[in-house]
Amino acid sequence: MSPGPPARASSTEAVSFSESQASRSAQQQVARAAELRKVHEGFAWFRSHARELEDLQLEVTSIAAPPWGEAARSAWLEARFSELALSDVHQDELGNVFGIRPGTDPNAPYIALSAHIDTVFPEGTTIEVRRDAGKLHGPGISDNSSGIVALLAIAGAMQAATLTAAAPVLFIGDVGEEGEGDLRGMRHVFQQPKWSASIASLVVLDGAGSDTIIAEGLGSRRYEVTVRGHGGHSWSDFGIANPIIALARIIDRFAGTPVPALPKTTYNIGMINGGTSVNSIPESATMKVDTRSASVEQLDRLESALHEAVDAITSDSTGRKKQELTAEVRIIGNRPAADLPVESQLLKAIRAVDAQLNNVARIQRASTDANVPLSLGREAIAIGAGGSGGGAHTIGEWYDPTGRDLGLKRILLLILALAGVSDE
16 A cells, blocks of 8 residues: 555644744754643653553564564564554565654655664574563664664654644654665665655664764675685595685785775675585685775775685686686675765754753764665664663673663654644
8 A cells, every 4th residue: 555645634733844944943943842742741651651662672572573584573563553543554565664644734745764673683593582670681672672662652652642743754664774684675665756755854763872873874885705616525636626715815815905094994704604524625615795984985995805806816827717716706785875964954953952952962974774865865864762782783682771761852852853843
């Protein structure tokens, strides 16, 4: 089911989205939202439902969402969106989940709020969740169950306090953010004309905390390098080309590539596979390589260095390919690098929110779903869901809900400021 235009609310005191954005500064928008009685009712809802939010976080964490295996969690989130009376709740063909809180201006673009629903943990990972000494524990409990719960908390507070904005708010739970998912869920969203043409700003909720603003998209490219040979017996075939040894030499050569401190540029060999037994010369060996930089030029340079290392080890002194070995370099991930302009309305709004809440936050660079719209020249940031967390991407991951209240207030004020909150 494709969403139609947001329904017009019944409030006669609401101003249009364009009027509210044009006539007030970011500070005025935030201050105006912060003084409204219904906004304070929303803040009170966060406090009175703190335990319920913890329960939801444990519940969603217990639902496995491995890469390309998020279906059960998508269904769970779709049901929660329906319970919160969002309109046009549905999934797309990838499993991204959508719901809309209509605004009062039918011509206003969407203000989108998203959280990725996938985890890094492979299928079959044992998932155990628990409370212990005020903290929540479980794989993915912070990254990104905290973001998912914040998404639901904002929708819940707006419903309970009957908060209406001029612009419609689009809630998105997206798949494929982690690892080799390569932002596939958010890429798909912005490849659809009905969304790409109608989303004015995207606020991504990713992980815990309230002290950062991800307004700079960290670029990354990932590669799978496979070296193949004839294979054989370690004794009788000794001397033929060994793909694992060749791969080790490629790694050694590539690891000598210099990288600048500014812009910070990194590389990592994260996985190596190959061979069948200790006494067999393998037929193939594979590694996975991660490169990251704020600079496209540096990513290009590392890519060239990787290809040079592969060619040097799998070719003879004349540059011809060794008959015993073949090699393939395949791109398995490509996240664009892009920054939000400092004069953007979105950046001004989050700064105004932090000033209103006496919250100190710093601009950081990271790889998140915000990379996608930023690379298209659209306004997007990623922020935390409040509280604190640790052990990300490990079985021992934890989340402390202390301070979640501040994070949720921050998100709600930002969304209302961007969407043009209606008068009471």
